[in-house]
Amino acid sequence: MASDDHHIPNGSTTTPPDIQFEFAHHDPAIARINNGSFGSCPSSVISAQQDWQLKWLQQPDDFYFNTLKPSILKARLIIRDLINADHVEEISIVDNATTAAAIVLQHVTWSFLSSQFQPGDAAIILHYAYGAVKKSLQAYVARAGGQIIEVKLPFPVNSDEEIIQEFRKALELGRMNGRKIRLALIDHITSMPSVVIPVKELVKMCREEDVDQIFVDGAHSIGCVDIDVKDIGADYYTSNLHKWFFCPPAVAFLYCKKSDILNQLHHPVVSHEYGNGLAIESSWIGTRDYSAQLVVPEVMDFVNRFDGGIDGIKKRNHEKVVEMAIMLAKAWGTHLGVPPHMCSSMAMVGLPACLGIFSHSDGLKLRAYLRDCFKVEVPIYHREPEKGEDSPITGYARISHQVYNTVEDYYKFRDAVNKLVNDGVTCAFLSD
C-alpha cells in the first residue's frame, strides 16, 4: 500500500490518531519524559506486531519459507526511501545500534588480524560516545591492536563551531607521527549529554584528513532529526527505529554505502546465510521473533495519520521540548546546556546547583528518587565542572518530548525539583 496516499497535509482522508488510546498502556501515574532511553510504541503497532507473532506461531514452517524474507525486504525498502539511500542492498535490519556497532567493529578486528591495518592504527571517537560502543571498541579494536582517540567536546556547548574546532584538533593530533586513522565513529545525536552534532561537516573533515572509514552512530536519529545518508556521506550509518520511530523493541537499520568492503561485513551470529551479504545474513540469525522488524509498514501508516507525517512530528517535538526546557530553566534559575538549534526532541536542562550532583552515581540516585517519590522518569547527567567555575551547574536533566507528552509532565518535574530545593535535599542525603 502506498503510504503516500495518506500523507495529505490537511489530513482529510485519515483520522488523526487518538493519542490517549494509542498510549493507554503507558503507566498513567508517571511523567514519562525519557523517550530517549527506551522509546515508545503505540497500541496499533503493538497490535500489528502481535498479528505477526501469531502468524509465526500458527504455522512457523510456512512463515519461514514463504513470508519472513519478503516481509523483511518490504521493511528495508521503506527504510531505504526514508533515509535517501541508493540501493536496498545497502540496508540491513538488525536488533539495535549496539549490534550494528559490533558488525562494523568486528570487521575492523579482521582488518588488524589480516595485517591490512597495522598495530597502532587508530579509531577516533567522541568522548561522549555511548558507553556500550566504547566497550565494543575495547572488545574489537583495542584488543586487536588499535588505538582509540577520544575527542573531548565542550559541555555546555554554544555552537556547531565549537564542536568542529575540537574535532579538527583531535584529527590533527591523531595523525601525528604518521599514524593512520582507520575509522571515525561519530554520533549524530550524542546520548549523554544530548547534543545534535554537525555530522556532515565532521564527515567532510574526515575525508579531507584521509580517514579510511566513517561510521555515524545515529541511534536516536530516525524520527528525531532529518537523515539523508547521501548528504551526510558516511560509510556506515545506524539508527534505532524503536526510539523515536514508534517500532516495538527492538529494530534498527545499518546503512552501508555500496563498496568492496560491503561484501566483507558479517553479522557476528553466523547462520545459514553466511556469505550472502550482510542484509541477507541479518535476516536470518537462527530461530527468533523477527516481528519487530516486520511492522515498519504499519508504523508508516501510523505516522502518516499525523499532520505533516514524521516531519511534522519531529518539528512539533523539537519545538515543544525547547519550550518546556526554557520553562524549566526559568523556574529553577538555571540554563539549557545546549542552544535550541542543537537540541533534537531532547534538551539538556540545568538542575539547581544546591541539589549537589557531584558524581555519576549521584545522578542515578536522584533519578531513582524522582521515579520512586515523585513519579517522574527522567535521566540525569553529571558533568565535571571546569577549574575555577563559580557555583557550577553539575547536573542536567535530559528531557524528551514525544507525541504522548503533555505540559503536565513537565510541570510535575518542575514542582518536584522545586520541592527538593525547598526541602534542602541534596544527593548526599539520598540512599543508594
Add this chain to the structure above:
Amino acid sequence: MDMEPLAQGTPKRRRWVVEKREKKKKKKKKKKKKREQMEDPQANGDHNHNHIPKKLKLSSPSSFISDSEIRQEFAHHQLGIARINNGSFGSCPASIIAAQKQWQLRFLQQPDDFFFNHLQNGILRSRTLITSLINADHVDEVSIVDNATTAAAIVLQHVGWAFAEGRFQKGDAVVMLHCAFQAVKKSIEAYVTRAGGSVIVVQLPFPVHSDQEIIAEFRKGLAMGKAHGRKVRLAIIDHITSMPCVVIPVRELVQICREEGVEQVFVDAAHAIGSVHVDVKEIGADFYVSNLHKWFFCPPSVAFLYCRKSPIALDLHHPVVSHEYGNGLAIESAWIGTRDYSSQLVVPDVLDFVNRFEGGIAGIRKRNHDAVVRMGELLARAWGTHLGSPPEMCPSMAMVGLPSSLRISSDDDALKLRTHLRDHFEVEVPIYYQALKDGEIGGDNWDGRVAGYARISHQVYNTVDDYLKLRDAINQLVKDGVTCNNLP
C-alpha cells in the same frame, strides 16, 4: 470491642456482622496465600531458591491437564495442518504466550523501571531454574542467549581469538560431525577456518543400528584427523543430530575426546532439553547449549549456554558488546542493548505448565518418545520401509524411510517434496535426502532403495490423525506414480 450482647436489627449489630465477615474473609485470604507460597517459593520473591515447583506439587490424577485443555493451549496452531515438525521451530502453549505478553506489557508500561528494577532479577530467576534442570553446579555457569546459533558464535569467536592471539597455532584443528547443523558449519568457517584453523570432519553412519557404530566411527574419524600430530583444540558434538535425527551417545564421545587429548568439547544439544534427559555434569562437556523454544515450550527464542567453570569460561564474550562487557558471559548476555527479553523471562511459567502433565517434563518426554516410535513403525509398515535408527536412538523425533518410488535424488528434491506435502496435503514434515554411500550403485536402480526419510516429531498437541494424514499422502503419491522429478 464491647462484649455486650448486641440487639438484633440495631446498626451496631449490623456493623458487627459486617466486621466479622470481613475478618473471616481476610483470614481465608491469608490461608490461601500461605498455601500458594508453600507450593511456589518464588511467590515470596525468593529469587535464589533452586527449588523446582514440581517437587512440592501434591497433584492427584484428576488435576492433570486434560486433552481438551491441551487442545485449548494449542488452539492457535493452524487448523487442518498435520504439524509433525516440532523439531524445526518448536511450539508454545497459549498460557505461556499470555505470560510472555504480560512481561512485554510491563516493559512498555514503564521501561526504565523495568530495566532498573525487574529485568535482571527475572533473568537470574530463569537461569537458576535452568541450573537445577540440567544439574549444573553453579548458576554462574548458565548464560541465557537467543538460540544455539548464538551460543556457537560465542564459543567459536573465542577460538578465533585464540588463533589470533597465538594461543592456538595455525593448522590446529576443530572437530565436527559431518551432519552438524548447517549454521554451525558456517560459524566454523567464519571463526575457525578464517583464523587459520583446520577442520576435521567425522562421518557418522546412517541408517544406524547402535551406539556402538557411532562410537566406533567417531574414534576412527578422530584418530585419522589427528594424524601428523595435529593438535585438536575443540570438538563440536551434537547431542541429537538435526538431519538425519539420531540421539548421539555424547557421554562416551566426550570421554573419547578426553582420552584423545581434545582440549575442549562443545555439545550442540539444540534439541535436547524437553526431549532427552540432560545432565551436564554426567555428560562432562566444557560447553553445552540447548534451545528452550524447541521442546521446552518457551516462545521464540531462548536458549541456555552452559560453560563449565574454568579460566577459559571467563574469557568468553557475547559478540554483541554492550555495557556489561567484561562482567562475565552470563551478565553480558543479560543485556545486549534494548530488546524484547520476555521469552527469557517465562521459564518459571513453563515449569508450571509442564508440571500440569503427569510426570512433569520427564513424563512428557517419555510419552512423546513412545508415541513417535509407534507412529514411525506404523508408517514404515504402511510404506514397506524402515526406521533410520532403532527406537532407543530416537528422541521425540524419528526418521522414517520413504518409498523408493518417490525417487528422492537430492536435497532439492527433498525440499520440493516437503513443499508439495505442505501445499497439497496440508502436512508439515521435513524430508532428509540420504546420499549414496561409497560403493553403492545408484543410477536407475531404485529397487527398494530408501533415499529419503521423513523426520517425524511428536509433541503433546499431536494426535494419531496427524500421522495417518502423512501416511495417506505418501500412499497417494506412490499410487499416482509421482516422483520428485515430476512434482509440479
